[in-house]
Amino acid sequence: MSRVVLHNVSRRFGAHTAVDGVNLVAEPGEFVALLGPSGCGKSTTLRLLAGLEPCDGGSIHIGGVDLTQAPPAQRGVAMVFQNYALFPHLSVAENIVFGLSVRRVPAPERQRRLARAAELLGLGPYLDRKPSQLSGGQRQRVALGRAIVAKAPVCLMDEPLSNLDAQLRQQMRAEIRELQQRLGITMLYVTHDQTEAMTMADKVVLMRAGKVEQQGSPQDLYGQPQTSFVAGFIGSPAMNLLPAALLQQGNPDMLLGVRPEDMAMATDAALLQARVVAVEYLGAESLVICEVGPERGQATTGQSLDPSGASGPHRLVLRTGALPKLPRRGEVIGLTWPADAVHWFSPLGGQRITRPPPGP
8 A cells, every 4th residue: 555645736738727736645545536626637636646747846755755757657556547448459358457468467467367356346257358348337347457457556546437327326436435445555536526526535635726625534525614615516415605694694795604404494583585496306305496685687785795796696405304395486485594504704715714703
C-alpha cells in the first residue's frame, strides 16, 4: 500500500488554469473520490497523478518518493479509463495480461495473475471472448482485471461507470468498493456523481474551478458544508439556500441553508409560507417543490431578496414521508424546521458562518 500526496499541484493550458494549487492526501488503503461538476479539474488532477500530464507547479509523492517528473511507467499506478480502452481484436484474457506481456513478465506468472483476477471478477467463462461479445458491465470488469494483474499499490479510476445504466452502476459501485477493500489498494476515483462519491469513498475531495472547495469524509461534507457551493452540490435533493431577508432572521444579506429532510409542513407557527409548484410521489416518501418570495414577474420594493441581485421567487424542496394527502400545485403551505438544522453562509464567497450575525 502507498500513501499519495499532492502538494500545491497546478496545471495550466495557455491562459486557462485547469488545476490551481491542489493539496490532497490519500492514506494507504484509502478510497478517495474526486468529485465536482464538469470542467472543475478532477480528471486533469488524476492525469497529473498518473504522469499523463506534466505539472506546472507543486509536487507529487507516491509511497514517500517524489515522482513529479517521473514517466507513467515508473509511478507504480494502474489506471482505469472512462472508455475502458480495450483492444477489440484481443480476447478478454489477452486484454487483461497485455501490460504484463509488454513488460515481459514470464508466462507462468501471467497465467497465475490472470486466474486470480478472473476469479475475483467472475470473468472465468468469458476469457476467450472478444470485447464486442461482452456487456458494458463485463467490459468494465475486464478493465478492472487489467489493473488488478498489474499489482500496482495505487489504482486511478476516471469516471469508470458513466457509460453504464443506473442499475448496473449501483451493482458495480458495490463490487469496486468490495474489491478495493479486499486488495487493500489506495484508490483515487473521479466522478461527477455525488451518489458514487458518498457511498463508496472514505474521503471526498470536492473541486470547483480547479481548486479544492472542501475535503473530508462524506459525513463532513454533508453535515458541515464549509461553503454554499458545497451545500448546494452535496445532497439529493441539495440543501435549500434562501436569503435571510425572507425570514427576517440574522443579517438580511446572509444565506440560510436547510436540508429538505429537515423541513416539515406546519399548520400553525410556520416560519415561512410557500407555494407548491410540483409534488414528486416516490412511494415511501415525497418531494414537495415550492417557491417562496414574490410571484413571477412581480416587482419587489426595497432591497432585492436575492444576494445575486436578481428578484423573483426562490425554489426549495421539502422531503417528507408518506402522507395521507399530498398538497396540490398552487396551494400555499406553511414550512418549519428545527433551529439547530439551520446553516448560515456569507453572500460573498459563500463561506460558512458558525454563528449568524445579529439582525439590524
